[in-house]
Amino acid sequence: MYNPKSGRAEEFIDHQEILDTLACADAHKRDAEAIDEILKKARERKGLDHREASVLLACELEEKNRELYALAEQIKKDFYGNRIVMFAPLYLSNYCVNGCLYCPYHAKNKRIRRKKLSQEEIRAEVVALQDMGHKRLALEAGEDPVHNPLEYILESIRTIYGIHHKNGAIRRVNVNIAAAKVEDYRRLKEAGIGTYILFQETYHKESYEELHPTGPKSNYAFHTEAHDRAMQGGIDDVGLGVLFGLEGYRYEFAGLLMHAEHLETVYGVGPHTISVPRVCPADDIDPGAFDNGISDDIFAKIVACIRVAVPYTGMIISTREKKEVRERLLHLGISQISGGSRTSVGGYREPEREEDNSAQFDVSDRRSLDEVVRWLMELGYIPSFCTACYREGRTGDRFMSLCKSGQIQNCCLPNALLTLQEYLEDYAAPRTRQIGEDMIRRQLGAIGSDKVREMTRERLGKTKGGQRDFYF
Numbered sequence: 001m002y003n004p005k006s007g008r009a010e011e012f013i014d015h016q017e018i019l020d021t022l023a024c025a026d027a028h029k030r031d032a033e034a035i036d037e038i039l040k041k042a043r044e045r046k047g048l049d050h051r052e053a054s055v056l057l058a059c060e061l062e063e064k065n066r067e068l069y070a071l072a073e074q075i076k077k078d079f080y081g082n083r084i085v086m087f088a089p090l091y092l093s094n095y096c097v098n099g100c101l102y103c104p105y106h107a108k109n110k111r112i113r114r115k116k117l118s119q120e121e122i123r124a125e126v127v128a129l130q131d132m133g134h135k136r137l138a139l140e141a142g143e144d145p146v147h148n149p150l151e152y153i154l155e156s157i158r159t160i161y162g163i164h165h166k167n168g169a170i171r172r173v174n175v176n177i178a179a180a181k182v183e184d185y186r187r188l189k190e191a192g193i194g195t196y197i198l199f200q201e202t203y204h205k206e207s208y209e210e211l212h213p214t215g216p217k218s219n220y221a222f223h224t225e226a227h228d229r230a231m232q233g234g235i236d237d238v239g240l241g242v243l244f245g246l247e248g249y250r251y252e253f254a255g256l257l258m259h260a261e262h263l264e265t266v267y268g269v270g271p272h273t274i275s276v277p278r279v280c281p282a283d284d285i286d287p288g289a290f291d292n293g294i295s296d297d298i299f300a301k302i303v304a305c306i307r308v309a310v311p312y313t314g315m316i317i318s319t320r321e322k323k324e325v326r327e328r329l330l331h332l333g334i335s336q337i338s339g340g341s342r343t344s345v346g347g348y349r350e351p352e353r354e355e356d357n358s359a360q361f362d363v364s365d366r367r368s369l370d371e372v373v374r375w376l377m378e379l380g381y382i383p384s385f386c387t388a389c390y391r392e393g394r395t396g397d398r399f400m401s402l403c404k405s406g407q408i409q410n411c412c413l414p415n416a417l418l419t420l421q422e423y424l425e426d427y428a429a430p431r432t433r434q435i436g437e438d439m440i441r442r443q444l445g446a447i448g449s450d451k452v453r454e455m456t457r458e459r460l461g462k463t464k465g466g467q468r469d470f471y472f
């Protein structure tokens with residue numbers, strides 16, 4: 001029985017409720033009146049529930065779909081301005097005891113080279129990431145209590161935060177590791193992590209169990225209830241995601257929003273981010289083996305629908321997607337992207353040889369961080385390396401209230417400009433620097449308050465003079 005307040009996965013992601021949602025969406029997919037009502041509600045920028053958003057996803061009326069895309073773009077601008085937050089993944093270890101059928105790290109894969117970074121190797125990777133200009137990392141590791149116990153993850157986080165190379169520093173470490181116990185989340189919180197991210201992969205329980213035949217991850221309930229335990233352990237920024245292609249996308253979409261509603265209902269704060277990966281090629285994984293692959297058009301529509309359904313939630317796209325796809329999705333709602341990524345264990349310091357392949361997936365966007373930064377600015381976006389909210393304790397509902405109060409122009413925008421200035425000073429190629437300087441000059445005028453604009457101008461001057469780490 002569907003119950004968003006329940007702590008049980010099978011009740012807050014109720015299978016029958018998803019089937020009813022899909023039937024309701026089918027019944028209204030050409031119902032202009034009902035779709036107008038939903039779009040009207042979405043324009044209030046307070047979000048939509050999974051049933052309403054599923055109708056928009058199913059909508060077959062071209063004109064209404066155009067309205068949906070325009071609204072998604074407008075909401076994106078209203079809540080995020082033209083900032084795009086930059087991050088990079090850091091793979092610590094690809095040892096894994098699970099049997100996930102879509103991931104090359106699965107325990108039975110004997111072809112892939114198994115690697116685990118030592119603290120010394122992590123230091124070298126982080127120095128290489130800092131030399132690119134990164135300030136925000138997402139730690140990745142397979143699930144293996146012997147090779148990658150929590151102690152190893154915690155030690156790695158301490159190592160990362162402790163490295164200050166030239167003007168570089170990693171200021172926010174997000175963590176994407178297996179479902180854990182409340183006590184473990186408490187320790188991750190104490191270690192100062194930013195967001196805890198865990199992808200559901202699929203919300204369809206039966207498919208989930210088929211796709212995870214062995215290992216601790218095969219426990220659907222333990223996996224699906226992980227974000228609850230993270231919240232109970234004090235982590236109030238959690239990230240959701242599904243792997244599109246494993247199951248029917250409409251099913252996943254409804255499940256994803258039900259999960260977000262559950263967190264909002266129980267903890268008063270929805271997910272900090274939603275990631276939208278698609279199954280892609282990797283070592284012994286052929287995406288063609290999965291029947292539910294989605295086209296670029298459907299993918300764009302999913303992103304637009306998520307944007308209008310949860311306006312305050314950040315949306316992440318990785319280098320799994322190629323440049324053209326990323327560009328299209330940026331307009332519709334993506335607020336965070338990776339750049340210059342390596343998905344192998346230890347690939348930043350020196351590129352991996354082909355015979356040593358340890359990557360989780362093949363990267364489609366192979367541009368350097370500087371190329372991505374320049375490209376974003378040429379498209380009119382401000383690449384932001386800001387981590388201020390996390391460092392100021394503006395997490396969970398405190399972050400959400402900043403978003404909802406519309407203070408972004410006086411807080412996030414100046415912070416984006418200040419961190420971009422740092423990047424331009426310390427890492428940018430000459431042409432990137434020139435484009436960036438022009439952008440900062442133009443964007444200063446968009447800061448809402450005269451006082452904040454003046455303070456930003458002054459701090460930009462100090463940043464150029466060699467001082468670092470100013471933020472609002």
Ligand code: SF4
Pocket residue numbers: 096097098099100103104105106107141142143217
């Ligand atoms: S998805 Fe995660 S748990 Fe599954 S095999 Fe890959 S690394 Fe292991």
